[in-house]
Amino acid sequence: MPLLINQQLIENDPWQLLTDDEQALPSDGAVILPLARFEQARADGSILQLAPLVSGDDDINALLEQADALALVAIEIPAFTDGRGFSFARILRRAGFKGQIRAIGDVTRDRLAFLTRCGFDAFQIADDRYSDDILSALAEISVNYQGSADEPRPIYNR
Amino acid sequence: MYQYTEVDQKLVDERVEQYRDQTRRFLAGELPDEEFRALRLMNGLYIQRQAPMLRVAIPYGLMSSRQLRQLAHIARTYDKGYGHFTTRTNIQYNWPTLESVPDILAELAKVQMHAIQTSGNCIRNTTTDPYAGVNANEIEDPRPYCEIIRQWSTLHPEFAYLPRKFKIAVTGGPEDRAASQVHDIGLHIVKNDAGEVGFEVLVGGGLGRTPVIGKVVNPFLAKEDLLSYLDAILRVYNLNGRRDNKYKARIKILVNALGVDKFRELVDTEWAYTRDELRLPAGEIERAKGHFTPFDYQADAVNNDLQDKLATDADFRTWYEANTVAHKVPGYSVAVVSLKPYLQPAGDITDIQMDAVAELADQFSGGEIRSTHDQNLVLADVKEGDLYALWQALAAQNLARPNVGKLTDMIVCPGFDYCSLANARTLNIADQINEKFEQVDYLHDIGDISLNMSGCINACGHHHVGNIGILGVDKKGEDWYQLTLGGSSGADASLGKVLGKAVAADDVANTLDKLLTKYIEVREGEESFLETVRRTGLDPFKEAVYAPAH
Ligand code: HEM
Ligand code: SF4
Numbered sequence A: 001m002p003l004l005i006n007q008q009l010i011e012n013d014p015w016q017l018l019t020d021d022e023q024a025l026p027s028d029g030a031v032i033l034p035l036a037r038f039e040q041a042r043a044d045g046s047i048l049q050l051a052p053l054v055s056g057d058d059d060i061n062a063l064l065e066q067a068d069a070l071a072l073v074a075i076e077i078p079a080f081t082d083g084r085g086f087s088f089a090r091i092l093r094r095a096g097f098k099g100q101i102r103a104i105g106d107v108t109r110d111r112l113a114f115l116t117r118c119g120f121d122a123f124q125i126a127d128d129r130y131s132d133d134i135l136s137a138l139a140e141i142s143v144n145y146q147g148s149a150d151e152p153r154p155i156y157n158r
Numbered sequence B: 001m002y003q004y005t006e007v008d009q010k011l012v013d014e015r016v017e018q019y020r021d022q023t024r025r026f027l028a029g030e031l032p033d034e035e036f037r038a039l040r041l042m043n044g045l046y047i048q049r050q051a052p053m054l055r056v057a058i059p060y061g062l063m064s065s066r067q068l069r070q071l072a073h074i075a076r077t078y079d080k081g082y083g084h085f086t087t088r089t090n091i092q093y094n095w096p097t098l099e100s101v102p103d104i105l106a107e108l109a110k111v112q113m114h115a116i117q118t119s120g121n122c123i124r125n126t127t128t129d130p131y132a133g134v135n136a137n138e139i140e141d142p143r144p145y146c147e148i149i150r151q152w153s154t155l156h157p158e159f160a161y162l163p164r165k166f167k168i169a170v171t172g173g174p175e176d177r178a179a180s181q182v183h184d185i186g187l188h189i190v191k192n193d194a195g196e197v198g199f200e201v202l203v204g205g206g207l208g209r210t211p212v213i214g215k216v217v218n219p220f221l222a223k224e225d226l227l228s229y230l231d232a233i234l235r236v237y238n239l240n241g242r243r244d245n246k247y248k249a250r251i252k253i254l255v256n257a258l259g260v261d262k263f264r265e266l267v268d269t270e271w272a273y274t275r276d277e278l279r280l281p282a283g284e285i286e287r288a289k290g291h292f293t294p295f296d297y298q299a300d301a302v303n304n305d306l307q308d309k310l311a312t313d314a315d316f317r318t319w320y321e322a323n324t325v326a327h328k329v330p331g332y333s334v335a336v337v338s339l340k341p342y343l344q345p346a347g348d349i350t351d352i353q354m355d356a357v358a359e360l361a362d363q364f365s366g367g368e369i370r371s372t373h374d375q376n377l378v379l380a381d382v383k384e385g386d387l388y389a390l391w392q393a394l395a396a397q398n399l400a401r402p403n404v405g406k407l408t409d410m411i412v413c414p415g416f417d418y419c420s421l422a423n424a425r426t427l428n429i430a431d432q433i434n435e436k437f438e439q440v441d442y443l444h445d446i447g448d449i450s451l452n453m454s455g456c457i458n459a460c461g462h463h464h465v466g467n468i469g470i471l472g473v474d475k476k477g478e479d480w481y482q483l484t485l486g487g488s489s490g491a492d493a494s495l496g497k498v499l500g501k502a503v504a505a506d507d508v509a510n511t512l513d514k515l516l517t518k519y520i521e522v523r524e525g526e527e528s529f530l531e532t533v534r535r536t537g538l539d540p541f542k543e544a545v546y547a548p549a550h
Helices: A035-043 A084-094 A109-118 A134-139 B006-027 B033-041 B065-078 B098-110 B143-153 B223-240 B251-258 B260-274 B282-292 B306-312 B314-323 B351-364 B384-396 B427-439 B505-522 B529-536 B539-546
Strands: A003-005 A015-017 A030-034 A049-054 A072-077 A100-105 A122-124 B045-047 B052-056 B062-064 B082-085 B091-093 B168-171 B185-191 B197-203 B215-222 B324-326 B332-337 B348-350 B368-371 B377-383 B451-454 B468-475 B478-485
Touching (some): A084 A109, A084 B223, A109 A134, B006 B033, B045 B098, B052 B098, B065 B098, B065 B368, B143 B282, B197 B223, B215 B223, B223 B260, B223 B282, B314 B324, B314 B332, B332 B384, B351 B384, B468 B505, B478 B505, B505 B529, B505 B539
Parallel strands (some): A030 A049, B168 B185, B451 B468
Antiparallel strands (some): A003 A122, B082 B348, B197 B215, B468 B478
16 A cells, blocks of 8 residues: 655555554564554553554544654544544644654545645555555645644734 | 735635546546545535536625626526525526536636535635625624635635534624524624624524524634634534534534533633634734725715605605615615515526626626625615616616515525425425415515525525425425424524424415414514514414314
């Protein structure tokens, strides 16, 4: 599955996504785990590098206190119509989170610009929905009335 | 009125090209139906029973004559020569082809118009009082704030995939001609005890399956905090609104589930984060206000022959009494152009009529036209001395039926003839009512009354808030109509109560006749229909309609 990070196609991503709770944790490396399992693994003192996968029903605020210690937060977009992820990213960035925010799930071209503006910088895209010109979506609209991740001020305060 | 800056123009131009490419990819099979659906809706395009339907935004119901001429041109070139004004002051075209929509959007962009967010689960066109800026009871003109909200909400990256659509209405004073209390957010310009002007904020109003009157979430919001507070409400809704059931997804359901106090707490917590960042500088408010300066009114407009004309022409007088409204400046008048002619669908207007109204706006009303929640048009700044000529010109276009605010000034949704969700027809019932009441001699005696009709429970015709509401229902394949009494969308907003069992299609006008006859019988003094129903309750009316004939 193609992975875009900071608008670059990345071949060797160290992160392994484990969504199946039955599947055993690897002995080393970097793993993305659903929030509940992520918290459990941390509490267990796992030596793995861990990142949470947040889904719509999770409380993003619970993550904010430990955000400094995280390199990556993955946000699940269960359906492209589910807009909660946009607010999650925005809340994370607002809290000063500097790590990677990765969109996973129903992630397709016509949402990339808004996702980016809300603070996502990594996108995992299904093979059949990926094309080499996909990033042209980011250039379609150059005018932003609102603030965004890279320019928090709305147009009238710039 | 507001004039686009280069930045505003660039946005709509780029948006057209973006949508052109989306349409191309859809037609080439590169974009799944479901994704294209969301994108086309956010550009105003529905697919309906007959054909696609394109809804064009008329921000807060204000357009220039040039824009109206362009709307006429679009009706002529891409549609069957007419358009339809909606209760949210937009215009809809019922017959464009899907392939032509990018070109239509390009035509709109040429005159600073667009169809952005006129549908879809996003923040829709903000609506307001059609008499904004010209009515004496106003505290402040609401339109600069509407424009500020328009810009903030346009292509908002965070709020494009909300649980459900989101509608905001703003009023400038104590009167409410925008149905603000049945909007997701209603903003009322108010003055606090210290004499400062700000907003009372209502949240969670709406119609549809679960009609609710909005609740006060903030009694006084400073102007500079307008956007940060809206932003906080939207974020709370985006994160907590239900997404499992589209009938329970509007913010009204969330507010009811949490209770308004808990909801307020969530908003306040969120608001603390963005209050500084989104604070509106005084200069920005002034910039917006600078686009809505009063016309250059002429003091000598008071010297005119209006009284003579009224005394000598009874037809003109009838029109004047029904279709004009007092203007705050002496010598001027607000004229309503009735889009409810005899036996025509409510809100429909032909390209020729649009051109004519544009011409009259240039001639008599500073080149501006407003569209109203009641699906009429308004020329807001007409000299009294010009009213007679205006009336004659409107009458020549079948736009001067003297029925504004009267029984036949109905709000009617398209119903089964055009809408795939309908349970029953509505246009035939509207005709039936027109036929019945065109002749009755007591019509002028009924006075102001609102009659709203919807063809199904989605309530596009706002039947819950009509003084009389009519809802089409399907009973074993037949159209029946349920009546409600006592609704209002004004400052005293209320939901109508069900009269009793539904009536058959051919019995609707007769039933209204019984209701109105009863009203005239039991009213006290100058009481309006609504006041009478509120005083007597439904019983006398139930008896009039359902009691077996003696
Ligand atoms: C012809 C096709 C139409 C369809 C399929 C349609 C569909 C719908 C649906 C499903 C809703 C309910 C949404 C909800 O409550 O979440 C709705 C609401 C609404 N519609 Fe329509 N509609 C149509 C035409 C119109 C027209 C012509 C008007 C204007 C006259 C209109 C004005 C409205 C308004 C104002 C609401 C909001 C009611 C509320 O606050 O809940 N619709 N429509
Ligand atoms: S109320 Fe029902 S029938 Fe009427 S337009 Fe809306 S969805 Fe269609």
